[in-house]
Amino acid sequence: MSFVIATSVEEALAALANGASPIAGGTDLVVGARHGKFELPPELVAIDRIEALATIEIGADSMRIGSGVTHATLMADPAIVGSYTAVADAAALVGSPATRNVGTIGGNIMNASPAMDTGAPLVVLGASVELARVGSSRVVPIGDLWSGPGQTTASADELCTAVLVPSRPAASGTAYVRLEYRRAMEIAVVGAAAAVELADDGSISAVAVALSAVAPTIISIEIEPADVERGSVAEAASQQCSPITDLRASDRYRRHCVGVIASRAVDAAARRAAGESIAVPVNRALGIGAA
Amino acid sequence: MSEIYELRVNGVDYPVTADANRNLSGVLRDELGLTGTKEGCDDCECGACMVLLDGQPINSCSYLAAQAQGREISTVEGLMDRDEMHPLQTNILECGGVQCGFCTPGMLMSAHALLERTPEPSLEEIKVGLSGNLCRCTGYGTIFEAVAAASKVEKVEP
Numbered sequence: 253m254s255f256v257i258a259t260s261v262e263e264a265l266a267a268l269a270n271g272a273s274p275i276a277g278g279t280d281l282v283v284g285a286r287h288g289k290f291e292l293p294p295e296l297v298a299i300d301r302i303e304a305l306a307t308i309e310i311g312a313d314s315m316r317i318g319s320g321v322t323h324a325t326l327m328a329d330p331a332i333v334g335s336y337t338a339v340a341d342a343a344a345l346v347g348s349p350a351t352r353n354v355g356t357i358g359g360n361i362m363n364a365s366p367a368m369d370t371g372a373p374l375v376v377l378g379a380s381v382e383l384a385r386v387g388s389s390r391v392v393p394i395g396d397l398w399s400g401p402g403q404t405t406a407s408a409d410e411l412c413t414a415v416l417v418p419s420r421p422a423a424s425g426t427a428y429v430r431l432e433y434r435r436a437m438e439i440a441v442v443g444a445a446a447a448v449e450l451a452d453d454g455s456i457s458a459v460a461v462a463l464s465a466v467a468p469t470i471i472s473i474e475i476e477p478a479d480v481e482r483g484s485v486a487e488a489a490s491q492q493c494s495p496i497t498d499l500r501a502s503d504r505y506r507r508h509c510v511g512v513i514a515s516r517a518v519d520a521a522a523r524r525a526a527g528e529s530i531a532v533p534v535n536r537a538l539g540i541g542a543a
Numbered sequence: 544m545s546e547i548y549e550l551r552v553n554g555v556d557y558p559v560t561a562d563a564n565r566n567l568s569g570v571l572r573d574e575l576g577l578t579g580t581k582e583g584c585d586d587c588e589c590g591a592c593m594v595l596l597d598g599q600p601i602n603s604c605s606y607l608a609a610q611a612q613g614r615e616i617s618t619v620e621g622l623m624d625r626d627e628m629h630p631l632q633t634n635i636l637e638c639g640g641v642q643c644g645f646c647t648p649g650m651l652m653s654a655h656a657l658l659e660r661t662p663e664p665s666l667e668e669i670k671v672g673l674s675g676n677l678c679r680c681t682g683y684g685t686i687f688e689a690v691a692a693a694s695k696v697e698k699v700e701p
Contacts, residue, residue, distance in 0.1 A: 253562060253563045253564050254563060255546055255563035255607070255609045255610070257610070257612070257613075275607070275610070278605060278606055278607060278610065279587060279602075279605065282566065282605045282606065282607060283586060283587045283605045285564075286566065286585055286586070286604070286605060287586055292564050296563065296607075298610050300610070301613075324599075347587070347675065348590070348674050348675025348676075349599075349600055349653065349656075349671070349672060349674065349675055350587075350590065350593060350599075350600045350601050350602045350653075350675045351587065351602070351675065353596075353599040353600060353601060354596075354599075354601055354606070435674065436671075436674030436675060437588055437674070437675060
């Protein structure tokens, strides 16, 4: 067992090339290992002190969110809350203050849980993921990153260094809503993110919806503005998912509830697009989760 | 193979020799003798192990001790000022916020971090600040009262 603290991306990539596994907050890795899900990797490289990974850079047509940015930062950063509100909604629901202080966006997406909270918002925002290895890096659409529960298409020597999110049009809004049985230390029973764009006359010109915890990975569903007008968002979401039964809910309950949650997410995103201010996380405004 | 490093806890540097896979709560309790920090669920759920890392609450049961080197670790042992209890400690006793006491060190550390960041929290802010700490005895009301009361204690400049 060896443990190295990297202070630069290059140092971390060199360690990965030699077989080490990355650790940031450890909120999935250490918890899973102590719980007996898997053994802690024999060689670890800590990436939480690499400043280059902990920055948010606003570019002309996109934002670059370093993979080491914590949930605590995501839920409070004015640029994230302003432009990518669904990401802040999601980050604010993760675990507890302790989880959010050390848990990172890179860890959340690379852990590849189908119940992750930041994944669905990033899908509706059209985000991409930057994967680096010694000597090269590539950018993959986030939907192509996940290949199954806990599995990604990244190779073991690749490090997620950033999430790239395109800029949003002016009259647009996003929201992430999840069904939860309690307000802290909870994992999504089901979740839905929505992104809505409005035309000049206030009608919905574009809509995107992605779902959590109802398929082997986060899924994007096929949906049109006409579905929103017809009130058939719930039906579309329920039809296009493939949930399982587990400790938290049955497949039937998930299939029904994801429709309800998806239509609430679209509604909240549309209200935000129209200029209404709904505080992060939108779950509280909607009264979801026991008091 | 054991790692040799230092941990700075409550302002004191401790030499540590421990395997790299050891968790912080285990090293604090078993190697440094700081048994104020409790281990409840060992699964990042209950908050009994809450300590502060550079002032922010973390679950020390699920944090590798070696990863805390070079950071400031604060535990419940550091709350007292010599013989003087911290206002959070006096208030949690006065309000009846301690029954079995197992959650208390973690509660105090989460509350301490909250008050450092938000000196006069609303009830909702107190609830969110303590949302990673479970208590099976009190029903929480008396703990919320204690944090609110401690926030009103006049701060004395050191």
